Amino acid sequence: MMNPSRRATRVLTLVNPFSKRAQPSAMMDRYSWYEIVLIYLGIFVFLFFMLAPFLEGFLVSLKPLSQLFSTPYSFWPENGSFEAYVTMWERIPYFAIYIFNSLLIATVATLIVLALVVPAAYAFARFSFRGMPLLLGAFLAVSMFSGAVLLIPLFRLMRTLGILNTYWAMIIPGAAFLIPSAIWLLRTYMMRIPPELNEAAYMDGASQFYTFRRVILPLARPGIIVVAIMTFIGAYAQQFIFALTFNSKTEFMPLPVGLFAFFGRQEVIWNELMAASFVGIAPALVIIFFLQRYLVGGLTAGAIK
Amino acid sequence: MGQLSLKQITKTFGTFEVVKDVSLDVHEGEFMVFVGPSGCGKSTLLRMIAGLEHTTDGDIVIDGKRVNDLAPVDRGIAMVFQSYALYPHMSVFENIAFPLRVEGAPAAEIKSKVEAAAQILHLENRLDQRPGNLSGGQRQRVAIGRAIVREPEIFLFDEPLSNLDAALRADMRIELTRLHKQLGATMIYVTHDQIEAMTMANRIVVLNAGDIAQVGAPLELYHKPQNTFVAGFIGNPRMNFLPVTCTEVTGTGVTVDFNGQRLHVEVEAPASLRSHLPGAPLTLGVRPEHITLGGGNASMTVTPSVMEYLGQNTIGYAPLPGGEETFCFVLPGTQKVPADTPIDVTFSTADCHLFDSDGRALPRRANTEDLGAPALQIERTTG
Numbered sequence: 001m002m003n004p005s006r007r008a009t010r011v012l013t014l015v016n017p018f019s020k021r022a023q024p025s026a027m028m029d030r031y032s033w034y035e036i037v038l039i040y041l042g043i044f045v046f047l048f049f050m051l052a053p054f055l056e057g058f059l060v061s062l063k064p065l066s067q068l069f070s071t072p073y074s075f076w077p078e079n080g081s082f083e084a085y086v087t088m089w090e091r092i093p094y095f096a097i098y099i100f101n102s103l104l105i106a107t108v109a110t111l112i113v114l115a116l117v118v119p120a121a122y123a124f125a126r127f128s129f130r131g132m133p134l135l136l137g138a139f140l141a142v143s144m145f146s147g148a149v150l151l152i153p154l155f156r157l158m159r160t161l162g163i164l165n166t167y168w169a170m171i172i173p174g175a176a177f178l179i180p181s182a183i184w185l186l187r188t189y190m191m192r193i194p195p196e197l198n199e200a201a202y203m204d205g206a207s208q209f210y211t212f213r214r215v216i217l218p219l220a221r222p223g224i225i226v227v228a229i230m231t232f233i234g235a236y237a238q239q240f241i242f243a244l245t246f247n248s249k250t251e252f253m254p255l256p257v258g259l260f261a262f263f264g265r266q267e268v269i270w271n272e273l274m275a276a277s278f279v280g281i282a283p284a285l286v287i288i289f290f291l292q293r294y295l296v297g298g299l300t301a302g303a304i305k
Numbered sequence: 306m307g308q309l310s311l312k313q314i315t316k317t318f319g320t321f322e323v324v325k326d327v328s329l330d331v332h333e334g335e336f337m338v339f340v341g342p343s344g345c346g347k348s349t350l351l352r353m354i355a356g357l358e359h360t361t362d363g364d365i366v367i368d369g370k371r372v373n374d375l376a377p378v379d380r381g382i383a384m385v386f387q388s389y390a391l392y393p394h395m396s397v398f399e400n401i402a403f404p405l406r407v408e409g410a411p412a413a414e415i416k417s418k419v420e421a422a423a424q425i426l427h428l429e430n431r432l433d434q435r436p437g438n439l440s441g442g443q444r445q446r447v448a449i450g451r452a453i454v455r456e457p458e459i460f461l462f463d464e465p466l467s468n469l470d471a472a473l474r475a476d477m478r479i480e481l482t483r484l485h486k487q488l489g490a491t492m493i494y495v496t497h498d499q500i501e502a503m504t505m506a507n508r509i510v511v512l513n514a515g516d517i518a519q520v521g522a523p524l525e526l527y528h529k530p531q532n533t534f535v536a537g538f539i540g541n542p543r544m545n546f547l548p549v550t551c552t553e554v555t556g557t558g559v560t561v562d563f564n565g566q567r568l569h570v571e572v573e574a575p576a577s578l579r580s581h582l583p584g585a586p587l588t589l590g591v592r593p594e595h596i597t598l599g600g601g602n603a604s605m606t607v608t609p610s611v612m613e614y615l616g617q618n619t620i621g622y623a624p625l626p627g628g629e630e631t632f633c634f635v636l637p638g639t640q641k642v643p644a645d646t647p648i649d650v651t652f653s654t655a656d657c658h659l660f661d662s663d664g665r666a667l668p669r670r671a672n673t674e675d676l677g678a679p680a681l682q683i684e685r686t687t688g
Binding site for chain 2: 203
């Protein structure tokens with residue numbers, strides 16, 4: 001027989017740190033010590049793999065340029081400074097505009113996508129109409145092409161529409177390629193909202209639009225936010241190729257093209273490039289951080305049963 | 306107001322007929338229960354009355370007006386769903402107020418009406434909470450509150466208590482009956498639970514595979530089922546059916562041969578059947594609770610394979626020769642009847658039912674009032 005007090009401590013030390021149960025010492029949440037070591041080791045390896053480039057990038061941004069090519073290579077910066085974060089603004093005078101352009105393009109694209117996708121996803125989730133599977137399949141098929149494959153036809157389209165060298169030339173294709181996956185994502189989320197709520201609202205005299213606005217939209221909010229984040233990141237990331245192809249005006253260029261300016265004819269100014277990358281990502285990080293605070297789970301608790 | 310008529314309602318899904326030519330009158334202020342096994346079409350029928358499903362054929366008439374093409378609100382109907390269907394992002398107050406907000410009622414009116422509904426349903430202290438924080442019974446009351454706040458003429462309930470535990474269900478049964486008295490509105494209630502049907506209904510509609518098997522007051526269905534389906538469905542444990550042969554039809558009833566015993570059952574033999582009856586196979590129905598040990602004028606020997614001792618009564622299950630049917634008997638109190646030992650059980654022919662080979666009952670002669678059923682209170686005329 002095991003001593004009860006020892007038994008208690010043993011249970012305590014082996015509590016699953018990841019358990020989301022109210023009672024974290026539940027039987028199925030108990031791990032032995034080597035399982036916990038393995039779990040943390042796995043997490044560490046994974047995170048290191050993901051974050052090492054960021055760490056290296058940050059350290060590079062602190063080093064003077066000469067140190068970057070020294071042998072032996074020193075991982076930690078000697079007499080590191082934030083100087084590159086100052087000089088980058090002088091080297092690329094338009095840099096602030098590039099950041100603004102990137103944010104503008106991504107934000108407008110996200111708003112367009114949301115305005116189109118939220119009603120579309122609702123329709124795909126709630127109504128059944130002729131040709132629905134075909135349409136959904138078509139959306140899936142479209143999203144299999146990357147924008148790069150369609151650059152030439154898109155270029156001709158933009159030229160015909162007369163929107164080359166404007167913000168729209170980067171916003172419209174950006175939004176278009178993000179719509180299919182957004183529809184699929186949000187449709188899945190909206191299908192989880194109990195259809196009884198629609199029936200109940202209908203019994204209470206609410207119109208389709210009233211139900212959509214007062215019942216469905218508030219309940220779909222976490223899903224809409226996820227779609228907004230995904231679209232924003234997507235729009236932020238895919239700007240390079242559209243901007244390079246459809247825009248030749250410096251003042252409309254987004255951040256990725258702006259970063260390209262650090263690649264000189266002779267050398268790449270790595271430390272300022274890294275510094276600029278971090279500065280450029282910062283606004284997007286802030287926006288995403290702000291959005292994800294609205295991601296609250298369990299909104300539909302208590303709807304049925 | 307609140308008089309509903311169904312006229313030859315039919316509903317098909319594809320080629321499958323879910324509701325077959327159902328005609329029914331629900332009187333004003335009546336508590337009508339639709340009961341039947343799953344898949345009998347009772348929920349579909351309710352959803353058609355609600356306006357959530359189209360009828361394939363037939364008319365739904367409320368207060369003399371055909372409402373087939375009207376939206377639920379214009380029919381003067383409110384519905385309480387089995388799953389409650391509360392709006393989880395709204396407070397209890399807003400949930401109850403929802404139909405009024407849709408109407409665009411003034412804020413003061415909304416407040417007074419919601420508070421009145423909350424008082425009826427004992428939800429005064431819960432108005433600020435979200436449905437997720439309420440117990441099952443409270444959620445159900447919020448769903449009812451949302452229905453009563455619009456003051457409809459007809460309430461529809463789709464198995465509203467099936468998600469509650471047994472004790473809460475019993476409480477809610479009483480509350481719903483009280484609510485029906487208080488509001489005086491017509492209520493149509495769908496359930497598969499015959500206890501709910503028997504306790505709450507003024508009249509019960511028993512549905513079987515899309516057809517109405519019988520309509521009547523609860524005890525009328527119990528004492529005078531019109532066919533084997535209703536006889537087997539109403540009453541728990543279900544009625545025992547024993548094969549017998551008709552030997553004679555007299556002025557007072559029908560005499561049958563049951564395992565060599567001649568039993569005289571007081572039923573009316575319809576004139577059309579009279580000449581065919583002698584020699585024909587019939588089914589003798591006797592309820593488990595009418596089986597006794599000794600007494601009665603018919604007896605049989607059974608060997609119970611399973612005995613259940615509930616304290617309040619003792620239930621035995623015995624296989625019948627032929628194998629398909631199980632003979633069940635309920636004895637009052639705790640009886641020392643061991644399993645796997647043959648015993649003689651008896652019953653009285655006065656408690657028996659007779660059914661012809663098509664499953665139709667030969668009407669019992671006994672007066673419903675003598676059997677303990679109250680006079681039918683549903684014969685209120687609606688002007």
